[in-house]
Amino acid sequence: MGLITGSFVNVCIDRLPMQFADKELRSRLLKSSELSSLLKNHVQDRTLTLFKPTRSFCFYCGHQLRWFENVPLLSYIFIKGRCRTCNAALGSRLFWTETMHGLWYGIFGWLFQNWIWSLFAGINFSFLWILAYCRSHQQVRIKLYYAGGVLLAVNFMVYFFIRK
Ligand SMILES: [Zn+2]
Numbered sequence: 001m002g003l004i005t006g007s008f009v010n011v012c013i014d015r016l017p018m019q020f021a022d023k024e025l026r027s028r029l030l031k032s033s034e035l036s037s038l039l040k041n042h043v044q045d046r047t048l049t050l051f052k053p054t055r056s057f058c059f060y061c062g063h064q065l066r067w068f069e070n071v072p073l074l075s076y077i078f079i080k081g082r083c084r085t086c087n088a089a090l091g092s093r094l095f096w097t098e099t100m101h102g103l104w105y106g107i108f109g110w111l112f113q114n115w116i117w118s119l120f121a122g123i124n125f126s127f128l129w130i131l132a133y134c135r136s137h138q139q140v141r142i143k144l145y146y147a148g149g150v151l152l153a154v155n156f157m158v159y160f161f162i163r164k
Contacts, residue, residue: 002105002122003072006098009126012050013097013133014059018042019049020139038062061086073098097129120158127151 021029021043029035029043039059042048056065063085069075076095083090101122108121127148134140 002101002103003098005105005122005126006101007070007072009101009129010094010097011056012130013093015048015050016130016134016140017137019046020137020143022139025137034060036060036062058083058086058088058090060088073102093133100129101126116158116162120155124151124155 017025018029026043030040035043036059038057039048039062056070057063058065061083063083069079069084071078073095076090076098081090081092081095082088104125105118105122108118108125109115112118112121127144131141131144131148134144
C-alpha cells in the first residue's frame with residue numbers, strides 16, 4: 001500500500017505545481033527547451049490536472065507509460081530511471097518517494113498493529129512529503145495548508161472516536 005501511495009504522491013508532486021501554476025511559472029515552462037510539446041500544450045491550455053490525463057507520460061518526450069512501466073519501484077529499476085523512448089533521466093526523487101513510502105508504511109503497520117492508526121500515520125506522512133516538495137510553489141502551498149488543516153481535524157476526530 002505504501003508503494004502504491006508513493007507512486008500517487010509522485011504524480012501529485014509532478015502535477016500540482018503545473019495545475020496551479022501562475023502566469024509567471026507557465027510562461028517559464030512554455031519557454032523551457034526541456035519539456036515536451038505535449039506537456040507545453042497542457043500547460044498552455046491548463047488541461048493538466050491530478051487526474052487528467054489519467055495515464056502517466058514522460059514530461060520530456062510525451063511517451064505514454066505502458067502498464068509494465070508503471071509498477072511502483074520495480075519499473076524504475078527495470079527502466080534504470082530513464083525514459084524508454086527518449087532516454088531522459090527521470091530523477092531519483094521518483095525512486096526515493098516510492099521506497100520511503102513502502103518502508104514507512106511498513107514501519108507504521110508494524111509499530112501500531114492497528115490498521116486505522118497505521119493508515120492515518122501513513123496519510124500524514126504522505127501529506128508532509130508532498131508539502132516538502134511543493135513548498136516553493138506559493139499557489140500549491142496555500143492549498144496544502146488548507147488541506148493540512150482539514151487533515152489535522154480528521155486526525156483529532158479519529159483519535160477521540162477510537163479512544164471510546
Ligand atoms: Zn521520454
